[in-house]
Amino acid sequence: MGTMTDHRPAEPMNWELYMPGISIDCVIFGYHNKELKILILEYKKSGIFALPGGFLRKDEELKDAAKRVLFERTGLRDIYLNQFHTFGSLKRGDIGPMHTVLRKNNMPFDNRHFLLQRFISVSYYALVDFKQVDPVADILSDSCQWYDSHHLPPLMLDHHEIFEKALEHLRNNIDRSVVGLNLLDDTFTMRELQNLYETILGEKLNRTGFHRKMMLSGQLKRLGKKKTGKAHRSPFVYKFTEEKK
C-alpha cells in the first residue's frame, strides 16, 4: 500500500454508509498544450473505462460528496464544480461492467452487492489546473489518467453521453470568466486565451473579432508586455479582472 497517497480512502468501503441507487460522476476538465483533457479511470484488468465517480454517504450533503470524490481523485480542494445534469436512463441498470470489475478484482459478491444495482448519476463537471493535479486511482482501478477529449477510450454505460453533456455546458458557459480563470495560468496572452476558446469550441475564431469581443467584455485587464527579449514584437499579457475563488 506504499503507493497510496493520504487522500485515498485507506479502508474498503462500508456500503451500509451510502445511499442506495445514487452515484456521483465527475467530468474533470483540464487544459494543456491546446488540448482539453478529462480524467478517466481504468478498472483493473478489465479494459473498462469510466468517469471518476463515487457515492453519497447517508450523512453527507450531495455537494460535499462531489467535493469529496474530486478530492479523492485529484488531491485538490476548492475546485470549481458545477452540477449540470442527473442521468437516469434504464441502461444504467446494466450490471455487466461492474460484475466484470468485481470478478477481475477477485472480490467476493452476490447479486445484491451494492455496486450491482441501478444507479441514477448526479453529474458534475470540474475545472482544474492541469499542472496541480496528481491523479489517483481508486481501490478498484489501476489507473486514473488524463485523456485528450478528442481521443477518449470507449466509456462504460452512458459515460460518453455524460461527457458530451458536460462539454455542451462548458461551451455554453465559455464567456464566463470562471472558465479561463480555472483552466489558464494567472496571466496569459490574447493568443493563449484564443487557443483555449478554440479548443473548447472546436472551431477557429477570427483573431481581430475575438480580441475586440474580449476587450469589450470587461473581463480582462491588460498588464505589461511579455518578456521575450524582443520588446517590439512581444505580445501583451492579460489577467482576468475577477479573482479566482
Place this chain on the structure above:
Amino acid sequence: MGTMTDHRPAEPMNWELYMPGISIDCVIFGYHNKELKILILEYKKSGIFALPGGFLRKDEELKDAAKRVLFERTGLRDIYLNQFHTFGSLKRGDIGPMHTVLRKNNMPFDNRHFLLQRFISVSYYALVDFKQVDPVADILSDSCQWYDSHHLPPLMLDHHEIFEKALEHLRNNIDRSVVGLNLLDDTFTMRELQNLYETILGEKLNRTGFHRKMMLSGQLKRLGKKKTGKAHRSPFVYKFTEEKK
C-alpha cells in the same frame, strides 16, 4: 372515488416498485392575468404545502417518470419539461412533514415506511398552458392549485429553494422562444409579450427597446392588426416563427 379523473392512479402505491431515496419534484409554471403561477399541493388536514412530485419506478426512465408525474397532476401530455437541478441537502432527511401527512391520513406506518427516508430530489420545471390545465390532487392531498408566484404558502423542506432555482433558470432562458411559445396564446400583441417578460423578470422594461430587441431576434412574425373595431389604434399581432413542439 367518483371525483377521480382517469389519469389519477386508482390504487394505493406499491412502494416496492420504486427506487428508494429518489424523488422527482416539479415546478409547474403557468401564466395568467400578468401573474406567473405555480401548482402547489396541500396535504390533507395537515397545513403542509409542497411542490407536486412523485417517485421513480424501477423499470422507468427518469425523464418518463417526470412526464408521468406531470400527467398525473395536470392531465397534459407533451408538456415542455426541463431538468434543472438535483437537490440533496441533508435537511431533506427531515421526516417530520411526511410523518404528519401519514398520521393525518390515518395511514398505518412504521419508521421504515418508504416516505420516511431521505430523498434526493431530481427537479424539473414545466411550462404549461394555464387554460388547459385541470389540476388534480394525489391520494395524500386534498388540493392541487395554482398560486401566484409572489404569494406562495410556506412550502415544506427545501421546496421554496427549488422554486427559486427554477425561477432563476426560467429567467436565464427567457430569450428562448420556448418560454413564450408555451406560456402565451398562439398569437399575441407586443404589449402582451412584454407583460410576460416583465412578470417573469420582475421588472419594468423600456417599451421601445423591448420592441426593437424582439424584432431583431428573428423569433417573431408579424401578422395583421388585432381586430378591435378601431383599426387605426389596433396593435399588430405576432406569433413565433418557431412552431410549438
